[in-house]
Amino acid sequence: MPDPSPLGTRIGILGGGQLGRMLSLAASQLGMRTHIFCPDAESPAFEVTPCKTVAAYNDTTALEAFARQVDIVTYEFENVPLETATILEKHVPILPGPKALEVSQDRLAEKAFLTEAGVTVAPYRAVTTRESLDAAIAEIGLPAVLKTTRLGYDGKGQRTLHTQEDADKAFDEIGGVDLVLEAFVRFEREISVIVARGRDGATVTYDVAENVHKNHILKTSTLPADIDTATAEAAAKAAKIIATALGYVGVMGIEFFVAESGNAGLLVNEIAPRVHNSGHWTQAVCVTDQFENHMRAILGWPLGDTTRMADVVMENLIGDEIHGIAENLTPGVQPHVYGKTEARAGRKMGHINRVKLQKRR
Amino acid sequence: MPDPSPLGTRIGILGGGQLGRMLSLAASQLGMRTHIFCPDAESPAFEVTPCKTVAAYNDTTALEAFARQVDIVTYEFENVPLETATILEKHVPILPGPKALEVSQDRLAEKAFLTEAGVTVAPYRAVTTRESLDAAIAEIGLPAVLKTTRLGYDGKGQRTLHTQEDADKAFDEIGGVDLVLEAFVRFEREISVIVARGRDGATVTYDVAENVHKNHILKTSTLPADIDTATAEAAAKAAKIIATALGYVGVMGIEFFVAESGNAGLLVNEIAPRVHNSGHWTQAVCVTDQFENHMRAILGWPLGDTTRMADVVMENLIGDEIHGIAENLTPGVQPHVYGKTEARAGRKMGHINRVKLQKRR
Numbered sequence: 262m263p264d265p266s267p268l269g270t271r272i273g274i275l276g277g278g279q280l281g282r283m284l285s286l287a288a289s290q291l292g293m294r295t296h297i298f299c300p301d302a303e304s305p306a307f308e309v310t311p312c313k314t315v316a317a318y319n320d321t322t323a324l325e326a327f328a329r330q331v332d333i334v335t336y337e338f339e340n341v342p343l344e345t346a347t348i349l350e351k352h353v354p355i356l357p358g359p360k361a362l363e364v365s366q367d368r369l370a371e372k373a374f375l376t377e378a379g380v381t382v383a384p385y386r387a388v389t390t391r392e393s394l395d396a397a398i399a400e401i402g403l404p405a406v407l408k409t410t411r412l413g414y415d416g417k418g419q420r421t422l423h424t425q426e427d428a429d430k431a432f433d434e435i436g437g438v439d440l441v442l443e444a445f446v447r448f449e450r451e452i453s454v455i456v457a458r459g460r461d462g463a464t465v466t467y468d469v470a471e472n473v474h475k476n477h478i479l480k481t482s483t484l485p486a487d488i489d490t491a492t493a494e495a496a497a498k499a500a501k502i503i504a505t506a507l508g509y510v511g512v513m514g515i516e517f518f519v520a521e522s523g524n525a526g527l528l529v530n531e532i533a534p535r536v537h538n539s540g541h542w543t544q545a546v547c548v549t550d551q552f553e554n555h556m557r558a559i560l561g562w563p564l565g566d567t568t569r570m571a572d573v574v575m576e577n578l579i580g581d582e583i584h585g586i587a588e589n590l591t592p593g594v595q596p597h598v599y600g601k602t603e604a605r606a607g608r609k610m611g612h613i614n615r616v617k618l619q620k621r622r
Numbered sequence: 623m624p625d626p627s628p629l630g631t632r633i634g635i636l637g638g639g640q641l642g643r644m645l646s647l648a649a650s651q652l653g654m655r656t657h658i659f660c661p662d663a664e665s666p667a668f669e670v671t672p673c674k675t676v677a678a679y680n681d682t683t684a685l686e687a688f689a690r691q692v693d694i695v696t697y698e699f700e701n702v703p704l705e706t707a708t709i710l711e712k713h714v715p716i717l718p719g720p721k722a723l724e725v726s727q728d729r730l731a732e733k734a735f736l737t738e739a740g741v742t743v744a745p746y747r748a749v750t751t752r753e754s755l756d757a758a759i760a761e762i763g764l765p766a767v768l769k770t771t772r773l774g775y776d777g778k779g780q781r782t783l784h785t786q787e788d789a790d791k792a793f794d795e796i797g798g799v800d801l802v803l804e805a806f807v808r809f810e811r812e813i814s815v816i817v818a819r820g821r822d823g824a825t826v827t828y829d830v831a832e833n834v835h836k837n838h839i840l841k842t843s844t845l846p847a848d849i850d851t852a853t854a855e856a857a858a859k860a861a862k863i864i865a866t867a868l869g870y871v872g873v874m875g876i877e878f879f880v881a882e883s884g885n886a887g888l889l890v891n892e893i894a895p896r897v898h899n900s901g902h903w904t905q906a907v908c909v910t911d912q913f914e915n916h917m918r919a920i921l922g923w924p925l926g927d928t929t930r931m932a933d934v935v936m937e938n939l940i941g942d943e944i945h946g947i948a949e950n951l952t953p954g955v956q957p958h959v960y961g962k963t964e965a966r967a968g969r970k971m972g973h974i975n976r977v978k979l980q981k982r983r
Contacts (some may be wrong), residue, residue, distance in 0.1 A: 266948075268959055269961065286647050286670075289643070289961070290957075292972065293959075308655055309647075310672070311669065311674070313672070506631040531777045533636070545909050548906055548955075549955055549956060553956075562951060564949070564954075565951070566955075568979045570907070570932055571931055586629070587921070587924070588626065588824075593927045594926075595909050595926070596651075596724075597652075600630065616909045618909065618931075
């Protein structure tokens with residue numbers, strides 16, 4: 262175990278979106294310097310540091326130059342190409358490690374890993390051909406969800422199948438690449454847990470958030486979640502098991518379904534090897550938020566306290582919802598704006614944390 | 623009253639120290655862009671934005687170029703030369719206004735202003751010559767404190783006088799410029815209030831902090847202060863009166879003495895027209911900290927909630943105290959490191975907020 266990284270450590274961040282931006286702000290709070298690597302010249306994270314590289318993720322020359330200018334590399338998104346990680350790793354440590362990328366970039370690999378780690382996922386089958394889809398439907402039943410194994414997010418690359426006709430249509434639309442068929446989970450609610458794991462293997466979790474999606478995009482995370490203590494403890498335990506099994510260092514988000522009563526209980530839906538949208542509420546009501554804890558973890562610093570000081574609802578501002586934010590700030594609202602220039606439909610532009618305040622005497 | 627400033631507003635910040643750095647981080651949270659102006663090429667605030675100007679505060683050409691690149695100018699320290707403010711004001715709004723600078727740069731002007739505004743200060747007399755010092759001592763009595771009217775901070779430019787000999791020595795050492803003699807206040811404790819005032823004249827205050835100085839430098843701010851409700855209310859009221867009388871926009875810090883029983887009660891010691899070291903605790907336990915509220919004020923946004931969610935002690939890390947910060951992080955500690963390269967004696971290198979946590983169920 263190396264010593265904690267010193268003040269002034271240069272942290273390279275792959276990805277220049279809002280997560281990279283908020284990671285950079287957290288690194289600055291801790292006295293670190295950041296360097297953002299992103300192909301998009303208009304990246305929001307470029308506004309919060311003097312050091313940037315605008316280059317493609319497969320630009321070896323740019324990656325090597327970047328690696329020479331930083332002491333640690335981390336990332337804001339799970340679809341960093343493994344090739345990129347491999348090139349960088351020759352020169353500089355990457356945390357969380359490439360194993361987390363490998364597992365989370367492929368739904369089949371992820372489900373196999375989760376099952377192996379001993380946590381429960383919905384029944385699933387690999388699908389490659391039209392015939393194997395039929396075989397999978399025969400085993401799993403309908404309704405079911407057909408997903409590409411790679412590069413899906415915010416509902417992209419997935420179809421819900423209720424009938425054999427849906428299956429025909431879905432296979433025409435998203436087939437031709439590796440797919441997975443998952444049993445359709447009738448869930449009471451969706452919840453998530455943010456877990457941090459240090460270089461020394463210590464883990465901490467934040468309180469369980471209850472999430473509501475709209476058009477496949479996270480709309481709100483509410484604390485506390487309306488679940489019983491046993492479910493909350495099971496979710497926290499599963500999150501720690503997953504982070505530990507990955508040998509993970511940093512913060513990750515684990516999404517769960519709480520299945521309807523009589524059904525299979527708590528199922529892991531998805532893991533994200535990065536700070537997570539459903540953990541943004543920690544900025545308003547925790548002494549150490551998820552971004553600071555990610556930095557503390559990769560720097561080898563002790564993890565910070567995750568106690569929640571108040572009830573809170575995080576609400577994403579999508580597209581046009583960002584307009585008029587100033588006028589609509591009511592008491593107890595903490596705004597976060599990502600600095601994106603264009604408010605396209607479906608684009609995450611910012612979020613607000615609504616805190617239920619109780620005066621302390 | 624103009625509309626609230628839009629997202630992406632370019633905020634120029636005069637001064638590149640830790641306050642400028644933390645102001646810049648707060649502006650980034652709100653989706654704004656920042657540009658730091660500072661003569662020191664090694665300024666810590668340069669690490670958190672792509673836009674900087676390294677130039678002297680009397681460099682008219684540099685100031686005018688800076689003014690063209692920003693939409694609003696604010697500052698991190700009260701000793702911005704009035705000449706600088708005057709040049710900038712021709713091109714771009716400066717908030718808080720130059721009046722706050724004018725008053726706070728001169729102890730005599732400040733005391734006259736405070737008296738006029740109806741808040742209580744310790745008895746004082748202007749001192750220009752050795753003779754006028756004798757006259758002042760005759761009126762105020764000993765002990766008393768002799769201070770330069772301008773450019774004093776952290777105990778620089780002041781002497782405590784117990785005897786006539788002290789007076790001789792002090793006048794030799796710091797005389798030759800305008801001075802002020804203040805009655806020595808036997809105080810029970812030192813407290814401060816952070817007040818924010820919006821462009822619309824609305825004011826909010828944070829809870830009263832109890833401050834302890836060491837070698838004339840703030841060492842700790844403790845919340846809650848050990849004072850009664852009447853004193854806390856009087857301090858908050860005085861802070862609002864002062865901000866309003868100045869036509870102030872932004873966050874300011876007001877330092878008070880709580881005089882010993884039987885003495886004169888609550889006395890204003892000093893005002894600082896900027897975010898204030900004794901308000902750093904707000905970062906850990908308030909939904910809106912002092913830096914965000916400063917930005918919201920100058921942008922014309924509604925002010926944020928100042929409710930304190932937990933008890934907290936802010937401790938400054940001076941000089942070598944910054945070393946080993948990572949190893950010494952205990953539960954509930956929120957670290958802030960300023961990114962200064964050299965840990966000189968007496969230099970503020972960072973601070974920690976120690977939060978007294980209580981699990982919420």
